[in-house]
Amino acid sequence: MCSCRIFRLYWFFFRIRNKIMNILFKHISNILFEIENIFPVPKKVNNIHSKNDFKYKNIHKKNPIINSTHITPLLIIISLFISHYPVECKQNDYRDKFYEIINSKNEKIKFNDSENSTFILNDFNQWRPKVALALSGGGSRGFTQIGILKTFEKENIPIDYIVGTSIGAVVAGMYAVGYSPFEMDSIIRNTNWNDISAIADEENRSDYFLDQKLIRDRSLLTLRFKEFRFVVPEAISVGNKFNAFLQRLIWNGVYHDNGNFNSLRIPFKAVTTDLISGETKLLNSGSLINAIKASSSIPLRYTPVRIDSMILVDGGLMANIPVKALNEFNPEIKVAVNTVSPLLKYDELDKPWNIADQVVSILMKKFSDSASIDADIYLQPDLGDHKNTDFNNLDSLINIGEIYSKQFCNQIKNKYVKILEQKINQKLSSLIKNINAIQINGFYTPDSLLLQNLNGNNPFDNSKFISILANIVTKDIYQSVIFKKLPNNSLQINAIQYDKIKKIKIFDASSSLTNISFIDINELFSDSLLNYKNFIKISESILKKLRKAGFSFSEISDVNYDYGSSELQYIITTLKIKSIKIEGAENYNFLVKRELNFSEGHTASADNLVDSWENINSLDFISNVEMNLQKDSNDSCLNVTIKVKDIGDQTIRLGLRVDNERFSQLGIDLIQENFNNLGTRLALRYSGGLRNQSVNLKAENTRIFNTFLTSALSLYYNNINKYIYQNVITSNRNKFDKKRIGETIEEQHGASVMLGSQIERKGTLSGTLRYENFRNWNDTNEIKPHFKSFATIKISTIFDTEDRTDFAVEGSLIDMSLESSLFSTKDKISFSKVYFHYHSNNSLGNHTFKPSVSFGFADITTPITEFYSIGGQDLFFGMREDEIRGRQIALASLEYRYKLPFTIFFDTYSSLRYDIGYVWENFETIKISNLQHGLGGILAFDTPVGPAKFSIGRSFFFLKNPNAVSWGPVFGYFSIGLKL
Structure with missing residues (x-):
């Protein structure tokens, strides 16, 4: 209770x-x-x-x-x-x-x-003329509507009913739940709409635990199965980032609908299209969030919204300027705003998706042409060639709407006053007929003088009287105005303030x-x-x-x-939470409840609800999560109903990479999620190419029961070829060269057991037992050596808050570990090693700085398969991959990255990076004078198949006696795809 x-x-x-x-x-x-x-x-x-x-x-x-x-x-x-x-x-x-x-x-x-x-005139707000507003679609162009609302509010033009389609439903919904146009302006300007509308990264990386991040970071394509049957996706994207943004806004709104949109600050309807009936549907009840999602759900791009027997998508397909929808409110004044994109030009119809968009736009235009006729006031600001997918310079769109709409304010006000005068005249027609004077009591002085001046007119000016009354009641400063016709044909007017x-x-x-x-x-x-x-x-x-x-x-x-x-x-x-009900996936009830940040009896808050919603969405086998809140009819409490959709707990994840070091590589993950209905993940992974192969069979629990403990059992096999390089001294002491002198092959197989704890969703603290057999040989060896073995225990922590794997703009990564032999094996191999790595991303606008530092130490008995190494495009410019290897490492770098203001087919970045470091074979050989330096530049593209990087770099080191700089050869690098 x-x-x-x-x-x-x-x-x-x-x-x-x-x-x-x-x-x-x-x-x-x-x-x-x-x-x-x-x-x-x-x-x-x-x-x-x-x-x-x-x-x-x-x-x-x-x-x-x-x-x-x-x-x-x-x-x-x-x-x-x-x-x-x-x-x-x-x-x-x-x-x-x-x-x-x-x-x-x-x-x-x-x-x-x-x-x-006798007649009493009161409750002005209830009987005054009502203004209804219809907001069209138009993608980013629709934010112009916020500027129009700002002008209306400044000019005291009331909006009594509001209807929206697509982006218009988003704007209308925000306005209806109580956000002022000025608050909406601030929200829109401070929101990264390119991130929210992105298809590739539709989830926040921060919503996932570390093991989930690792799986997703290396996945390019995910094929989903349910009971070994392929599940065809309904759309390219579920739109989780947009949904989370929308839910946080709605739940933090001043007004809550409680299932009835007429109870909002302004009665609201969302216009959608039902794919089953092929008809336009107006939603004014149910889940407000679902209604707005449905209205703005672009077919194929976003998953449709299912409500009862309807499958709902973007309302703009049949009613992109929903003026007719206003008729259900029966308003006196209908205002329509059109921010729809114009048809594409001839030279823009060079891509298949543009042609498809044009076909849909032509069909939509057919339904939209009548809107200007049906509306009393029709606004269509000139937005030029601003594309509906361009979410840059939104402040200029809002400003355009604010300036453009000023010219319509007097027109709306005049129509409003005309209707108001008609209403007053209708109410008072029998009383003011044949009157010759008025008696005034209770009015403020300015209003009293205006009315008193009418007594000098003969005959009495009824129209001017009605006009003055309209002006007076519009100010709403009198609780009641009482009219009484006296026997002498004068009208007594008493005002109650x-x-x-x-x-x-x-x-x-x-x-x-x-x-x-x-x-x-x-x-x-x-x-x-x-x-x-x-x-x-x-x-x-x-x-x-x-x-x-x-x-x-x-x-x-x-x-x-x-x-x-x-x-x-x-x-x-x-309001506190009275009950929590989960619908849609009985096998996952335990896992869904485990992800909630609230419980029965707790005070409800938007932050906890949205965080819980995001947590549930992070379960890889659940999608289309709905969280509906219903106020209890008897108590001041909330009943929470969580609806989830089982999208299949079996996946095949594919990754691909091509680079100048290992050529083509493929990654395949076969995953069975929720193996025992307690969240266990079974995964078989293969990755590699001609020069490296890796197979891993793993059973892991992201969380053990309701705790934040995590565990993993792994069997693995690795085989990797590494080139051996040597510096070549040239006749010019200011230059040196590199030569490949051979190749080493390393082979490992073993098992590991990990037990640890999640650090929120940012990292882990864990202990790992590992038993491994290994061997290594040069390509010149005719006979492969026997396997040797070791057993170690490793204490490690990884803390990862980067917002993206590639092109991160914020967050950092800390990786540190201490590993030592647990017991002596028959080969009597025993060693210890410690490692630390840190890098962070610090951004200002399109500029990002990424400092990085790494160091590691290992004792002299550490086998070669456990060596540290440097070199390659991502680790040290001017060196080849694994060029220098040893038991001790010290490495630091500073990268500057700039996101170009234009795109070359895809988002484009340019970078400069400076590296300094070295690897020594033994601790006793560490010398500062051995440090090498690397300098290089990168041109990178954020493509649908992963980052594409093209770079050149060169290494150098300093000489003494006499002081000089020795430069290595210029190396070119490229890589396309994800890190596997």
Whole structure:
């Protein structure tokens, strides 16, 4: 049971008492107003209030009844009795409570007018003209719509309903859950949209444990099977990064839909296309996140969204400018924004995917042409040739929308005022017919003067009167305006002003809010009128402060107003998780629950929910994870339903690499995930080419049961050929050459057992027992030597926070280990070695600096198969792979990488790297003078088959007596594909 239940029970009995008082109040109020009709001049009585014992606050109400100086003492006594009646509020939506607060005052104003000579004008926000906005698709071009919303908000143009297609659904959804256009502007500018929209890296590397990272880093293509049947992917990408971004935004929004999009700040509909029926579908209930995903799910690129019997994709296929969808709201003004991309030009139709896109665009254009006719106001900003896939310079798009939309503001306002005047005229037509003057009471001076000036006109100017009234009610500074036609054909107009809020008080019903101060809200809104606009501003300010403090699911459960002290009182309830239900994959329930960062009874937060969602997605055999939150109808709690899709736990992962050292290489992983329904992974891996082969059979647990312990059992075989090089002294002491003098072959097979602990999802601390048989020989040997063996124990830690394997822009890697012989084998080989490596990525814009340092030491008995080595494109410029080998290593480098502002087919990078280091055979031979230097440059491309790197480099070292520099030959390198 949630902590707020006791409070709810108490509040329930309190409401029963209020209901009884409400009935009594209505009857007495009618009697009072019958008496009031005798007197023409309304005045307010003094504040009269009583205290009601309430757990959090004594609730005071004043009787704002219109009265006269001639009311008898008896009526005053009656009004004292009525003042005990407190404001009653519903529990469903705090916005309804505003009208209940106001109506508790208005309900005391009753008319018994058989001649229809009296009318009260109030609740302006409910009957004013309604404006509906339709936002089109258009990819990145759609962010122009944020600029348009900024202008509308600056110009006080209300948006009452909103519909969006594709990117328009994203913008509309953000606006509907309570983000202001200025907040949306900041979010869009500070989001890496190229990363979110990328197909190749659709997951964050940081979401995976180290063993998962290693598997994914070497995989180019993944073929998935379920019960040995191939699973055909529905699309190129699931869109996990976009989904995570969307969920965090929605759950941190001011308003939560709770399954009904009409309960958002602005009623919202997402436009989608159903592949089953071939029809446009408007989603206004269910999961808001799914609705936005469905509307923006581009066929083939992103997985479609399945809801009930529908398969939903991008709504732009049939309604890219969804003006007709606005008709369901029945608004008075329909505004449409078109940011759709124009058709491609002749010279752009040179690629098959461009042609396919053009065909779809032509079909979409057919449905979109009528939008300009159906809309009352049609906005189509000129975005030039900005492509819908270009997410650069988004700030300029927003600025274009902001500037362009200014020219339409007066047009919208004029139409709005015209309809408003028609509505007022319709309401007052019978009262203002044949009037010759007006009597004014209760208005602020400027408004009073405007109305009073009409009395000088003969005949009375009804149209100007309606125009002035429209202007007055639009400001919403009067709670009610009461019109009464008098027998002499004059019109008496009495205005009741809104109360001014003196104080705002906030009560924590769940006792969850700590260290949150609302003093600034009090200061900001003190002396504000208690009208709807200010009420919403205050309420949203409270909720935004709570969201910022991490209380994503704290809500306003009740609002009261003390008319005696002019105190606005909020009761805040923080929702806790009542139940967790998992649907879709019974075999994986244990693994799914294990990945949750929350549990029943805990306070819900967007960060924990999104982190848990990302954790579940990191399970390689689960996809299309949905996390639906439903508020419990009886408690202030959340029921969490997690829906998952089993996409098959058998995979074949393929990797490929071609380079100048080992030519073509292939990597194949055959993997069975979740072997025993406890998360065990069985994997058989082969990698290699003509000069190296490796086979590994492994059983590993990323996590053992509910702990963060990890384990692995491995059987392996390695065979690798390594060239032997020698420096050649030339006649020019400023130059040296290199010569390949032979080749060594190393063969190893053995077994290892690892037990360790995960360090969050960033690394591991582990101990490994290894037993290995090895041998090595030169290519000149006619007879292969016998195998020798050793047994070691290794303590190691790896800490990997890089955001990408290649072209990382942030994060670092630490790899350190200590290995020593465990016991002496029959070959009496015993050795110890220690190793440390560190590199980091530090970026500023497109510039990245990558410092790196490595060192290692081993004793003299260490066999050659355990030697350290340097050389090659990635390790030391000016040397060939494994050119220098030994038992001691010291190496450092500094790389500068720049991402070019243009692409050569793919994202293009240029790099410079300086290396310094050496490898010595024994510790006693270490000399600083032996250090060699390397310098080289790289041109690299981020291709779909992995990084393609082309580089040249040269090594050198310093001479003494006399001082000089000796340069080695210039080497060229290339590599295409992933590291295997």
